Amino acid sequence: MPITKHNFMRHELIGLEVVVLESSDPSLKSLKGIVVDETKNMLKIEAGEKVKSVPKSVVHLRFTLPNGEDVEIEGIRLVGRPEDRVRRG
Protein backbone atom coordinates (compact mmCIF):
# COMPACT_ATOMS: atom_id res chain seq x y z
CA MET A 1 0.00 0.00 0.00
CA PRO A 2 1.46 3.34 -0.97
CA ILE A 3 2.13 6.03 1.60
CA THR A 4 -1.16 7.51 2.72
CA LYS A 5 -2.19 9.95 5.34
CA HIS A 6 -2.75 7.16 7.78
CA ASN A 7 0.11 4.75 7.25
CA PHE A 8 2.89 7.25 6.77
CA MET A 9 3.81 7.00 10.45
CA ARG A 10 4.93 3.48 9.75
CA HIS A 11 6.47 4.29 6.42
CA GLU A 12 9.79 5.66 5.26
CA LEU A 13 10.36 9.31 6.10
CA ILE A 14 13.65 9.59 4.29
CA GLY A 15 13.17 11.42 1.04
CA LEU A 16 10.06 13.30 2.09
CA GLU A 17 9.80 17.08 2.09
CA VAL A 18 9.13 18.47 5.52
CA VAL A 19 8.41 21.80 7.21
CA VAL A 20 8.84 22.48 10.92
CA LEU A 21 5.69 24.24 12.03
CA GLU A 22 6.21 24.58 15.75
CA SER A 23 9.15 23.96 17.98
CA SER A 24 10.27 24.61 21.50
CA ASP A 25 13.58 25.59 19.95
CA PRO A 26 13.01 28.84 18.05
CA SER A 27 15.96 28.27 15.75
CA LEU A 28 14.15 25.28 14.26
CA LYS A 29 10.90 26.99 13.42
CA SER A 30 10.06 27.27 9.72
CA LEU A 31 12.87 24.94 8.79
CA LYS A 32 12.07 23.52 5.38
CA GLY A 33 13.85 20.70 3.62
CA ILE A 34 14.12 17.01 2.82
CA VAL A 35 14.64 14.22 5.32
CA VAL A 36 18.01 12.59 4.68
CA ASP A 37 18.40 10.38 7.71
CA GLU A 38 16.59 9.21 10.78
CA THR A 39 17.49 7.81 14.18
CA LYS A 40 15.45 6.96 17.22
CA ASN A 41 14.94 10.52 18.38
CA MET A 42 16.21 12.67 15.54
CA LEU A 43 15.53 13.60 11.97
CA LYS A 44 18.26 14.95 9.76
CA ILE A 45 16.82 17.53 7.45
CA GLU A 46 18.71 18.98 4.54
CA ALA A 47 17.74 22.59 3.98
CA GLY A 48 19.65 24.13 1.13
CA GLU A 49 23.30 23.53 1.83
CA LYS A 50 22.95 22.71 5.50
CA VAL A 51 21.94 19.51 7.19
CA LYS A 52 20.17 20.12 10.47
CA SER A 53 19.54 17.59 13.19
CA VAL A 54 16.06 18.01 14.59
CA PRO A 55 14.84 16.23 17.73
CA LYS A 56 11.51 14.58 17.04
CA SER A 57 10.07 15.15 20.47
CA VAL A 58 10.11 18.94 20.41
CA VAL A 59 8.68 19.67 17.00
CA HIS A 60 5.46 19.80 15.10
CA LEU A 61 5.94 18.87 11.47
CA ARG A 62 4.22 18.98 8.12
CA PHE A 63 5.28 16.29 5.66
CA THR A 64 4.56 16.34 1.96
CA LEU A 65 3.79 12.84 0.73
CA PRO A 66 4.76 11.60 -2.75
CA ASN A 67 1.14 11.74 -3.86
CA GLY A 68 1.01 15.45 -3.06
CA GLU A 69 -0.94 15.27 0.18
CA ASP A 70 0.25 17.15 3.24
CA VAL A 71 0.16 15.65 6.70
CA GLU A 72 0.73 17.44 9.96
CA ILE A 73 1.95 15.51 12.93
CA GLU A 74 3.48 15.96 16.32
CA GLY A 75 7.04 14.74 16.25
CA ILE A 76 6.61 12.79 19.48
CA ARG A 77 4.48 10.31 17.62
CA LEU A 78 7.39 9.55 15.33
CA VAL A 79 9.88 8.74 18.05
CA GLY A 80 11.43 5.34 17.53
CA ARG A 81 14.04 3.65 15.41
CA PRO A 82 13.05 3.63 11.73
CA GLU A 83 13.04 -0.15 11.57
CA ASP A 84 10.81 -0.33 14.66
CA ARG A 85 8.30 2.16 13.36
CA VAL A 86 6.91 -0.31 10.86
CA ARG A 87 5.31 -2.25 13.64
CA ARG A 88 4.34 0.52 16.00
CA GLY A 89 2.35 3.64 15.08
Add this chain to the structure above:
Amino acid sequence: MDLKESHKMIAVERIERLLSLAERKLGENQDLARRYVELAWKLKLRYRVRLSPELKRKFCRKCKILWKPGVSCRVRIRSGRVTIICLRCGHITRIPLRPKKNLGFKNVNKLGMEHERDAGERCTCGQAHR
Protein backbone atom coordinates in the same frame (compact mmCIF):
# COMPACT_ATOMS: atom_id res chain seq x y z
CA MET B 1 6.88 -13.31 16.44
CA ASP B 2 3.86 -11.56 15.11
CA LEU B 3 4.45 -10.93 11.42
CA LYS B 4 1.32 -9.27 10.18
CA GLU B 5 0.94 -9.04 6.46
CA SER B 6 0.49 -5.28 6.65
CA HIS B 7 3.87 -4.94 8.35
CA LYS B 8 5.52 -6.92 5.64
CA MET B 9 3.88 -4.94 2.85
CA ILE B 10 5.09 -1.69 4.31
CA ALA B 11 8.55 -3.15 4.84
CA VAL B 12 8.76 -4.21 1.20
CA GLU B 13 7.80 -0.77 -0.02
CA ARG B 14 10.24 0.93 2.30
CA ILE B 15 13.05 -1.33 1.20
CA GLU B 16 12.43 -0.59 -2.46
CA ARG B 17 12.20 3.12 -1.77
CA LEU B 18 15.41 3.12 0.23
CA LEU B 19 17.35 1.17 -2.35
CA SER B 20 16.30 3.43 -5.17
CA LEU B 21 17.11 6.50 -3.06
CA ALA B 22 20.50 4.97 -2.36
CA GLU B 23 21.21 4.59 -6.05
CA ARG B 24 20.37 8.22 -6.62
CA LYS B 25 22.58 9.42 -3.80
CA LEU B 26 25.51 7.24 -4.79
CA GLY B 27 27.06 9.98 -6.91
CA GLU B 28 27.02 12.71 -4.29
CA ASN B 29 27.44 10.85 -1.03
CA GLN B 30 28.57 7.26 -0.90
CA ASP B 31 28.28 7.02 2.88
CA LEU B 32 24.69 8.17 2.82
CA ALA B 33 23.91 5.62 0.12
CA ARG B 34 25.45 2.95 2.32
CA ARG B 35 23.34 4.06 5.23
CA TYR B 36 20.18 3.67 3.14
CA VAL B 37 21.20 0.18 2.08
CA GLU B 38 21.91 -0.65 5.72
CA LEU B 39 18.45 0.51 6.73
CA ALA B 40 16.90 -1.50 3.93
CA TRP B 41 18.88 -4.53 5.08
CA LYS B 42 17.70 -4.14 8.66
CA LEU B 43 14.12 -3.97 7.48
CA LYS B 44 14.67 -7.04 5.34
CA LEU B 45 16.03 -9.01 8.30
CA ARG B 46 13.45 -7.87 10.79
CA TYR B 47 10.44 -8.50 8.59
CA ARG B 48 11.76 -11.53 6.72
CA VAL B 49 11.62 -10.03 3.27
CA ARG B 50 13.14 -11.79 0.30
CA LEU B 51 14.87 -9.61 -2.23
CA SER B 52 14.56 -10.18 -5.95
CA PRO B 53 17.74 -11.46 -7.63
CA GLU B 54 18.35 -8.07 -9.25
CA LEU B 55 18.06 -6.19 -5.99
CA LYS B 56 20.15 -8.55 -3.96
CA ARG B 57 23.06 -8.30 -6.34
CA LYS B 58 23.36 -4.54 -6.29
CA PHE B 59 25.39 -4.27 -3.13
CA CYS B 60 28.02 -5.96 -1.00
CA ARG B 61 26.50 -8.21 1.66
CA LYS B 62 29.17 -7.39 4.13
CA CYS B 63 29.65 -3.66 4.02
CA LYS B 64 26.43 -2.71 2.23
CA ILE B 65 28.10 -0.54 -0.35
CA LEU B 66 26.35 -0.18 -3.68
CA TRP B 67 28.42 -1.73 -6.41
CA LYS B 68 29.76 0.26 -9.27
CA PRO B 69 32.34 -1.65 -11.32
CA GLY B 70 35.64 0.15 -11.26
CA VAL B 71 34.65 2.37 -8.39
CA SER B 72 33.50 0.19 -5.56
CA CYS B 73 34.07 -3.28 -6.92
CA ARG B 74 36.09 -5.40 -9.29
CA VAL B 75 34.21 -7.81 -11.54
CA ARG B 76 35.84 -10.84 -13.05
CA ILE B 77 34.73 -14.08 -14.62
CA ARG B 78 36.46 -17.09 -13.18
CA SER B 79 35.67 -20.77 -13.37
CA GLY B 80 32.19 -20.34 -14.73
CA ARG B 81 31.19 -17.75 -12.17
CA VAL B 82 31.01 -13.99 -11.97
CA THR B 83 33.31 -13.02 -9.13
CA ILE B 84 32.76 -9.64 -7.53
CA ILE B 85 35.43 -8.30 -5.21
CA CYS B 86 34.37 -5.44 -3.00
CA LEU B 87 37.02 -2.74 -3.07
CA ARG B 88 35.92 -1.44 0.27
CA CYS B 89 35.87 -4.48 2.51
CA GLY B 90 37.45 -7.20 0.41
CA HIS B 91 34.44 -9.47 0.56
CA ILE B 92 34.02 -11.78 -2.41
CA THR B 93 30.67 -12.61 -3.94
CA ARG B 94 30.32 -15.32 -6.52
CA ILE B 95 27.38 -15.78 -8.83
CA PRO B 96 27.18 -18.92 -10.92
CA LEU B 97 26.67 -18.47 -14.64
CA ARG B 98 24.21 -20.64 -16.47
CA PRO B 99 25.86 -22.46 -19.38
CA LYS B 100 23.34 -21.35 -21.99
CA LYS B 101 23.92 -17.63 -21.42
CA ASN B 102 26.29 -15.73 -23.64
CA LEU B 103 29.74 -15.79 -22.08
CA GLY B 104 31.38 -13.79 -24.81
CA PHE B 105 31.12 -10.51 -22.89
CA LYS B 106 31.60 -9.94 -19.21
CA ASN B 107 28.11 -10.37 -17.88
CA VAL B 108 27.96 -7.20 -15.86
CA ASN B 109 24.63 -6.55 -17.49
CA LYS B 110 23.26 -9.71 -15.92
CA LEU B 111 23.67 -8.02 -12.57
CA GLY B 112 21.92 -4.91 -13.70
CA MET B 113 24.93 -2.77 -12.86
CA GLU B 114 25.61 0.48 -14.57
CA HIS B 115 28.43 0.02 -16.98
CA GLU B 116 30.03 1.82 -19.86
CA ARG B 117 31.33 0.92 -23.27
CA ASP B 118 33.28 3.00 -25.74
CA ALA B 119 31.07 4.61 -28.33
CA GLY B 120 29.96 2.18 -30.96
CA GLU B 121 31.03 -0.91 -29.06
CA ARG B 122 28.43 -3.64 -28.92
CA CYS B 123 27.02 -4.71 -25.63
CA THR B 124 24.72 -7.54 -24.68
CA CYS B 125 22.68 -5.42 -22.32
CA GLY B 126 20.52 -3.95 -25.07
CA GLN B 127 21.16 -0.34 -24.10
CA ALA B 128 22.58 2.07 -26.60
CA HIS B 129 25.97 3.11 -25.29
CA ARG B 130 27.15 6.41 -26.68
